[in-house]
Amino acid sequence: MIITGTLVAPGDKVLDSIGNYRMGNGLYEANRRIFASVAGYVKVYGHKDKSDNLVQVIEVRRSEDQLENELLPYDGAVVTAKVMAVGLRYRHFFILYLRDHSRFAKCDIISIGDRVYKKRFSALLPKKKLRPLEPELSEPFKNFVRPNDYILAKVCDDAGIKDKFVLSIAEDELGVVLCRGKFGETMKKVDWNTVVSTRTGKTEPRKMARVPQKCMLPSDLKDSTS
Amino acid sequence: MSIISEHGFRLDGRRPAQIRNVNTRLGLNRNAEGSSYLEHGNTKVLCAVYGPYEGKASKRLEDRCAIVCQYSTTTFSGLERKNRPRGDRKSTEMSRLLEKAFESVILTESFPRSQIDIFCEVIQGDGSNLAACVNATSLALADAGIPMKGIASAATCGIVEGNPIVDLTSREETDLLPRVTLATICGRDEVVLVELHNRLHIDHLSVVMEAAKATCADVYECLAVVAQQHLKACAPILGN
């Protein structure tokens, strides 16, 4: 009988049959037996699934922190990404229109929390994921995010797009965290929807992220308006 | 000089069914997602695993992860100095065999459109080079946390006058001795890699296979313990 906290190696048998458990990460099934697929500790925990039942989930984890367990950006993770370009189609070539009609912003996922990825992952930010509700936006990307902005976004699960990750900045805590102006100068936040350039003084519309207080650096806390 | 002396010992004092000492270290390479260093007696192998990451578009597969292996021997690893560490036919063949073996071991369906890079470097080659690489790669993959069906363990076995000898050294890997390199998952009867050198009579085939399988199981025991111990050492123990 496998108890929680047992150390397993890949290929070790964890359970003889799935029983009442649900399979989590780090396990695979073969011949109706459950085996471990990573080296880690067995963990059983309760989880409320979609129909609000409490199910016991069994998984093998390498460490307590979920970020350490996942190799790639997973659904629902908050990642830091950089907007590379804004364009019309999401195929391999981009028709860069400076105007509206743009439906996607091409982004590169840089890091997830504290963990910086060695190689960036390509992702897309669709027009409809810029605001919580789906209004008809004109010139969406000009008012929300622009190329070379660093954004905090959440990875969604979009069945339509299979070859890239899909991001969303629909929530309040998500949005632009750092942007630079035309001359490379920093832009300071005026309010949640505009930034001002420190050099020219011109304001530009952006959707800024309401980063929770505890995540911000002390220097930012000083000069940020709540 | 015969491979097995009349007292039943081999050239390095081992019994025919005895494997060499296995020494390992995991997590040496900070840049790589997973890395390992493995010694089978005098055969020393370093392995580094990178990924999964978004690989080249040309290599991308829609439903699975692409695995790219590179087998390289240093110029000072063998008896004679080798000018080319990699790129010759033998290294390309070894790389291909490693790729094919690990495509069966890694659960590639979990990472569609990604790529995993595996780099093996033989620092000192004293026989059973391919088997040592397979073992080192398994450990590096376990270190990286990439989901696998199990730890693949490998061994090279030969047969002399009807007696199987396991874990061959380079002095025993002669042109006359038929040898089989076999890799299995978790010591079970699931073979992922099989390679034969020289001619082997069919009557000896089952003998060699059985011996190789048993050796793989022995090696697996060592590797599993190593993987668990490394995890215990570097990750905090989970409370309830």
Add this chain to the structure above:
Amino acid sequence: MRVQPVTICEKALILEALRSGKRFDFRGLEEFREVKLVVGAEIGTAICTIGNTKVLAAVSAQIAEPSSMRPHKGVINIDVDLSPMANYANEHDRLGSRGMELIRLLELIIRDSRCIDVESLCIRAGKEIWKVRVDVRILDDDGSLLDCACLAAITALQHFKRPNVTLEPHHTLIYSEYEKAPVPLNIYHMPICTTIGLLDKGQMVVIDPTDKEAACLDGSIVVACNKRREVCALHQSTNLVLSTKQIERCVKLAMSRAEALTAVVSDVVKQDQRERSAFKRPDGFAITAPALILTAGTVAARKIVAPVVKNEPDVEQRAMYQPSIVLNENPLSVGSVKQEEVDNDASISEQVEMIQNSVGKVEVTETQKSSTISNRKREEKEVDDLLSGLDDDEEEVQTMTLGAEEPVQDVTMQEEEEEQPNLLLAKKKKKK
């Protein structure tokens, strides 16, 4: 060109058939395809055919300097030419991964298993050795490429004879075949290769898979055995998960095959030997050319109706055969009428009327639009002309095949009559 992937439904069909033990060429799961082996007129050449896979091997020898590592051993080089001729997925002039694998496996089987005595290829130790070169050219690829290539190479090597040499104090004399008989190579054993496909994680074994089958299978394993019941090579081409019992079973299958094929190779070479010693001119590869008559590819000969040959030069421009129904005509072909252009409803209905009222009218009734006779309009004019000259007879239509000597005028007119309404009606229908 990229490899065309097997379609999902095709793959499902092949797998289902294999699982129920059937194959598309009516073989059993453990049956091999027929092997044909021919040696050429030039010594050292052979063509091997396994089903549709065809491989040509040619062996030649040259004197060269040995490497410093092995001064008294000859060298055997194997070169494989995998061109788009075999399979359109191959690259031209470059060996892809498949080609490299093939070369490596052939080297493993022929060179590393030491089936040829390389020390006998030495002329002067450290200075001159024979460098034997085996050129394998893949002519057609339909699965089991390695088996075929190996067999062809082995046969060519058995067949090959190198020139005789004598050592003089300061030079080496090479004799031509007219002075001294050439010497065959010293071959210890013949490794014969078998490709065994695996399905369902090794539970099912498919012998000698064709190209399409191989694309659907899980993996394959290559076993080379020789007559002395030794395994010369054991190689997995793709990823597989097997048990040792299955490996042993595959080896047993390959062993029986090797024994059978070794006999075939020896027979072929011996027979050629006999013919040559009887001073008979060898047939060479000529016997491989099948005596087939070129057809259009259909099983039954198509009944082709020849059009009327009139004296008018315009008519002769028309195509040699006219199909009974013309749909989607190519506007570029000579003498065709564009569907859109024929919107002279009136003229068509007129023609139809004429056919219906056809009573021995020989003369031309009318030529409409004689003023603007463009190409298309000329066509209409011709049609008119023909219809106007139709007979009254309502005999049966006799179809004619190509090659009939005398086109019977009346009968052809009948056919024209039959055809034209179809043609026009079809046009009319299409237009509507």
